Amino acid sequence: MTDYGHDLLFGTFVTPAPGAVELAQTADRAGLDLVTFQDHPYQPAFYDTWTLLSYVAAQTSRIRVSGNVLNLPLRPPAPLARAAASLDILSGGRFELGIGAGGFQDAIAAMGGRKLTPAQSVDALAEGIAIIRDLWDTDTRSRVNHDGTYYNVVGAKRGPAPAHDIAVWVGAYKPKMLALTGALGDGWLPTMEYVPGGPAGLPDANARIDEAALSAGRDPAAVRRLMNFMRMDGPPSSWIDHFADLALNHGISAFIIGGDDHAMAEALAAEVAPAVRELVKRERGA
Amino acid sequence: MTSLDLALASPEELVAAARDGDVVLRDSGEGLDPLTTAVWLAGRTSGTKIGVSFEASSDAMREKTLDSLETLTGGRVVVDADPAAARALRRDGIDYDGVPVPALEPGDRSFRGRRSTYLRGGSPGLVLQPRTPSEVAAALEFARRHRHLPLGLRSGGHGISGRSTNDGGLVIDVSGMNTIEVLDPSARLVRVGPGATWKQVAVSLDKYDWALGSGDYGGVGVGGLATAGGIGLLSRAHGLTIDHLRAVELVLADGTPVRASATENPDLFWAMRGAGANFGVATAFEFEVDEVREVGWAKLVLVSADLEESLKQYGAVARNAPRDTTVFLVTGPPRQGQSVIQLYGMVDSDDPDVVISRLTPFASIGMLAQQQVVITRYADVMGEAADVGPEGQHGRGEPVARSAFVPVLTDAFARDAARLLRSGQVYYFQLRHMGGAITDVDPGEMAFSYRTPEMSVAAMGGDRQGLDSQFDRLAAHFDGLYLSFDTDLRPERVADAFPPPVLARLRSLKHRYDPTNLFRDNFNITPSTPFTPFATEENS
Numbered sequence: 001m002t003d004y005g006h007d008l009l010f011g012t013f014v015t016p017a018p019g020a021v022e023l024a025q026t027a028d029r030a031g032l033d034l035v036t037f038q039d040h041p042y043q044p045a046f047y048d049t050w051t052l053l054s055y056v057a058a059q060t061s062r063i064r065v066s067g068n069v070l071n072l073p074l075r076p077p078a079p080l081a082r083a084a085a086s087l088d089i090l091s092g093g094r095f096e097l098g099i100g101a102g103g104f105q106d107a108i109a110a111m112g113g114r115k116l117t118p119a120q121s122v123d124a125l126a127e128g129i130a131i132i133r134d135l136w137d138t139d140t141r142s143r144v145n146h147d148g149t150y151y152n153v154v155g156a157k158r159g160p161a162p163a164h165d166i167a168v169w170v171g172a173y174k175p176k177m178l179a180l181t182g183a184l185g186d187g188w189l190p191t192m193e194y195v196p197g198g199p200a201g202l203p204d205a206n207a208r209i210d211e212a213a214l215s216a217g218r219d220p221a222a223v224r225r226l227m228n229f230m231r232m233d234g235p236p237s238s239w240i241d242h243f244a245d246l247a248l249n250h251g252i253s254a255f256i257i258g259g260d261d262h263a264m265a266e267a268l269a270a271e272v273a274p275a276v277r278e279l280v281k282r283e284r285g286a
Numbered sequence: 287m288t289s290l291d292l293a294l295a296s297p298e299e300l301v302a303a304a305r306d307g308d309v310v311l312r313d314s315g316e317g318l319d320p321l322t323t324a325v326w327l328a329g330r331t332s333g334t335k336i337g338v339s340f341e342a343s344s345d346a347m348r349e350k351t352l353d354s355l356e357t358l359t360g361g362r363v364v365v366d367a368d369p370a371a372a373r374a375l376r377r378d379g380i381d382y383d384g385v386p387v388p389a390l391e392p393g394d395r396s397f398r399g400r401r402s403t404y405l406r407g408g409s410p411g412l413v414l415q416p417r418t419p420s421e422v423a424a425a426l427e428f429a430r431r432h433r434h435l436p437l438g439l440r441s442g443g444h445g446i447s448g449r450s451t452n453d454g455g456l457v458i459d460v461s462g463m464n465t466i467e468v469l470d471p472s473a474r475l476v477r478v479g480p481g482a483t484w485k486q487v488a489v490s491l492d493k494y495d496w497a498l499g500s501g502d503y504g505g506v507g508v509g510g511l512a513t514a515g516g517i518g519l520l521s522r523a524h525g526l527t528i529d530h531l532r533a534v535e536l537v538l539a540d541g542t543p544v545r546a547s548a549t550e551n552p553d554l555f556w557a558m559r560g561a562g563a564n565f566g567v568a569t570a571f572e573f574e575v576d577e578v579r580e581v582g583w584a585k586l587v588l589v590s591a592d593l594e595e596s597l598k599q600y601g602a603v604a605r606n607a608p609r610d611t612t613v614f615l616v617t618g619p620p621r622q623g624q625s626v627i628q629l630y631g632m633v634d635s636d637d638p639d640v641v642i643s644r645l646t647p648f649a650s651i652g653m654l655a656q657q658q659v660v661i662t663r664y665a666d667v668m669g670e671a672a673d674v675g676p677e678g679q680h681g682r683g684e685p686v687a688r689s690a691f692v693p694v695l696t697d698a699f700a701r702d703a704a705r706l707l708r709s710g711q712v713y714y715f716q717l718r719h720m721g722g723a724i725t726d727v728d729p730g731e732m733a734f735s736y737r738t739p740e741m742s743v744a745a746m747g748g749d750r751q752g753l754d755s756q757f758d759r760l761a762a763h764f765d766g767l768y769l770s771f772d773t774d775l776r777p778e779r780v781a782d783a784f785p786p787p788v789l790a791r792l793r794s795l796k797h798r799y800d801p802t803n804l805f806r807d808n809f810n811i812t813p814s815t816p817f818t819p820f821a822t823e824e825n826s
Binding site: 018041047048050052056057059075076083085089090110112113159160 | 317323347357359682
């Protein structure tokens with residue numbers, strides 16, 4: 001039994017291709033909390049995810065937007081921090097930073113990114129997150145310096161400051177990345193289909209994140225556990241018990257569904273979200 | 287044009303200024319990020335142009351971003367071109383200083399809208415845009431100097447086979463040659479440039495109560511279709527598009543302008559109707575068009591739990607339909623055992639009772655879920671196609687499509703087609719209803735030879751090998767193919783497109799009209815060695 005007590009979020013995982021803006025508008029109108037986009041710039045059929053996020057934020061009014069997850073090797077941290085803060089300001093605090101270490105090294109290299117080993121890319125992500133958080137922190141006036149193995153920042157001015165505390169959600173599966181998530185992240189953002197062992201693998205992953213958070217002197221509950229579902233079978237009403245179970249027993253507090261289906265997004269907002277929230281509220285109250 | 291400093295302007299000021307008119311964003315490295323802000327402003331306004339410059343992490347990421355800016359904002363975010371960066375985008379082996387006609391190169395702002403086609407992403411090294419036959423000749427002279435490069439010919443850029451773009455080569459884009467004029471009202475004779483779209487043609491003919499059948503989509507360009515065939519919504523009533531062609535003017539590979547008709551260069555006229563892309567760049571078409579008043583236009587959506595049975599029934603209904611009726615079928619992979627079947631078709635009649643009686647048998651091949659039937663103008667049907675503006679076509683990647691003619695839609699074909707759809711390798715499957723007036727023309731009259739199939743089938747997939755391996759399994763049901771719908775580059779497809787005697791004649795004509803094989807990137811017919819009847823005697 002694991003439940004970190006977060007309010008529940010519901011959203012969609014939208015393919016960054018023609019039709020994406022309309023799907024985001026549907027999610028926004030339906031009242032979902034999040035619309036998110038994968039970031040594979042080397043996939044020729046996809047839009048540039050940052051351009052799409054900026055455009056979608058402008059074309060929606062209430063929903064929060066995020067990469068799911070942004071590709072750090074192709075989006076270096078200092079410019080990304082500025083862009084992210086800018087989009088948060090422009091959108092009235094509706095941007096969250098889903099980020100990952102970048103999985104497809106050859107494809108990244110073909111787009112002009114640096115080719116790293118998996119272990120190096122984890123270390124690079126840790127450096128990147130530190131730089132991003134520093135640049136967002138305008139409470140101190142000192143310049144930002146980072147003399148890292150992967151990223152160097154020399155005497156950078158801070159800011160702009162985001163409109164709200166942008167959450168850093170990390171796409172992670174393997175032990176080193178889970179440890180990084182626990183130590184540095186505000187959230188864990190994996191995809192159920194890729195979690196080793198599926199739902200049965202959740203206790204182990206959660207434990208690794210919790211342990212890393214505690215070692216870093218943080219409360220494990222500071223790390224929200226989000227979950228993508230590439231594909232959900234059956235009618236949305238049949239998902240309710242499954243989601244409530246994941247919330248109450250595995251601490252999952254955000255449900256992000258793929259499939260690029262307008263009707264699904266509407267049903268997720270109208271049927272699934274209220275029912276899961278009600279079930280979870282009742283159990284938590286008990 | 288208002289210039290705004292990103293370090294100083296508030297979001298509210300930015301939006302207010304952009305709502306008043308075009309803006310330029312100035313970046314001093316502080317405050318809001320220029321690209322993010324520009325895209326945001328484009329998303330919050332509708333007509334405003336936003337000028338900006340930005341840095342990307344690599345040239346490839348910059349290109350990616352520019353491409354997305356163009357499609358998402360409709361070209362309203364205008365990025366400062368850096369002349370050095372623009373020159374760096376030039377491709378090897380092209381004499382950029384010797385370009386003889388208007389042209390776009392990769393660093394040009396308008397290039398982005400002309401690099402790709404409807405379904406295929408491309409990155410040619412140069413898009414030549416001739417406006418007259420003599421400019422076409424000059425473009426061909428340039429192409430002859432660049433034989434080491436691919437050469438695409440483009441009219442509307444809608445072709446499914448994607449041959450009108452390439453990677454690093456030349457494209458001759460005749461979209462500017464798009465005039466439409468009536469030559470002889472009593473003979474219904476019209477002259478059309480290759481760059482017009484069928485939507486534009488339909489609008490021009492509509493006021494005379496005329497129409498010229500093309501395919502099923504008004505956004506397609508005239509040149510590509512009118513040199514290949516044109517199996518469309520009016521084909522059963524009035525024949526293929528090329529059946530209406532009375533003369534064509536073109537520029538040959540060596541730059542010679544020629545006219546071909548039944549009486550002038552009749553061999554070339556024969557070849558241009560079905561294999562035109564191998565013989566020249568068409569610069570004008572003269573068609574005899576049909577009297578067409580209002581037509582019945584139907585879109586039906588049906589659901590079927592038994593696709594095989596529905597295909598059989600469709601075949602039977604289509605076979606028995608009168609020739610005023612043409613109904614196409616589209617479906618995709620079944621989901622949870624259910625197939626969604628779209629039927630769309632035209633009845634060349636303005637009598638609602640006739641239209642309904644023609645369509646009713648089609649509506650029973652599955653469970654009818656949606657229907658829309660109207661009496662309308664042919665031009666309004668073509669007008670459903672979106673206009674392609676300066677933002678151009680933005681296909682991505684490589685399309686994967688196969689085509690075949692089906693002589694008879696047999697039960698065995700229905701079974702195997704249903705299996706093909708269940709394989710998951712086909713996301714779009716179309717049957718075009720043939721027969722009727724298509725069969726009135728003698729197969730020998732033109733290079734397009736397949737007069738008697740019941741159906742033309744097209745299948746699109748995501749994976750070339752996957753689609754080919756499944757589609758090839760149906761080969762026993764096929765005889766021939768429609769080259770504009772096939773992306774398969776295996777050489778045997780050319781033999782599918784043209785029966786042996788036709789291919790032999792085409793090869794000999796190719797030797798006469800394009801002996802160096804300049805036009806080689808679209809179902810290439812290789813020139814045959816000239817036939818020398820007395821060689822044996824001389825040797826003896």
